Amino acid sequence: MQNKEIYHQMVNGGYKLTKPRKLIAKWIVGHKGVFSALEICRSLTDLDRVTIYRTIKLFCSLDIIHTVLSLNGEQYYERHATRGHHHHIVCTMCKKSECVPCEVPEIEISSFKKIHHSLVFTGLCDKCTINS
Amino acid sequence: MQNKEIYHQMVNGGYKLTKPRKLIAKWIVGHKGVFSALEICRSLTDLDRVTIYRTIKLFCSLDIIHTVLSLNGEQYYERHATRGHHHHIVCTMCKKSECVPCEVPEIEISSFKKIHHSLVFTGLCDKCTINS
DNA sequence: ATCATATTGCAAACGAGTTGCATTTGTCAA
DNA sequence: TTGACAAATGCAACTCGTTTGCAATATGAT
Structure with a gap:
């Protein structure tokens, strides 16, 4: 279970394990390849955009995901070390x-x-x- | 004079040689390295943002400049073939x-x-x- | 179970870039 | 050289992705 690993990183970093964060972690683990904040917004419609953006920032700072250059002004992200670099x-x-x-x-x-x-x-x- | 070369590309492409376009061409020739639309806006304050954005698009389509990936949602450009790839x-x-x-x-x-x-x-x- | 505080969600703002439209300007033909 | 007409400009107002301020809520340490 890859999301357990992410929960660990959150707790270790001193951050709370909230419902939105868990949902986003699961979404990311279940998603293959590059993704954008807006893709998560479109999937997890109960969560506020703001929460999604903030969680993504947190995950970046915890090295759970990293930014991928953007092609069109939209920022893309990827799970660290998915299937190798x-x-x-x-x-x-x-x-x-x-x-x-x-x-x-x-x-x-x-x-x-x-x-x-x-x-x-x-x-x-x-x-x-x-x-x- | 590198800007003459650009003027040529414009005329060849069937585009008018207007004051704003000449100013922007000169600015680009005089600028070393990567730049953004907003940098040109800050320098050429008499020109409208819109004109600058439109001219940059034109120059891209004429292969006078090309886009460089962005790191932060702002698009960057570079003069084609400046100092090699x-x-x-x-x-x-x-x-x-x-x-x-x-x-x-x-x-x-x-x-x-x-x-x-x-x-x-x-x-x-x-x-x-x-x-x- | 209680409480301090970290986190959320809303509203409202931001910055980069775009679009519609009336006005101006280059170009080309007379 | 002039005039006509399409092309290009500039303004206002918009879009879209992302951020900020702040009151309401939920987490986890006690």
């Missing part, structure tokens, strides 16, 4: 996405610590290539 | 950024064409590492 390729026309294994070499920059990276590939999927 | 590392605390050469291998995905990538490294810069 990887990236996505997104079709610029129809927004369909696929996973891509990570081949970014580790970089060494003396003046920066705790380096993470966010990578998105964009292109045209087979269908959209034909239609364009 | 590269990426950025951004400090998560103070937002200071540095350039990083690109070492992402070309990927081959049969079902996608015209693949581009957007990569941002994040981390803590030296100062923020000390203060945290």
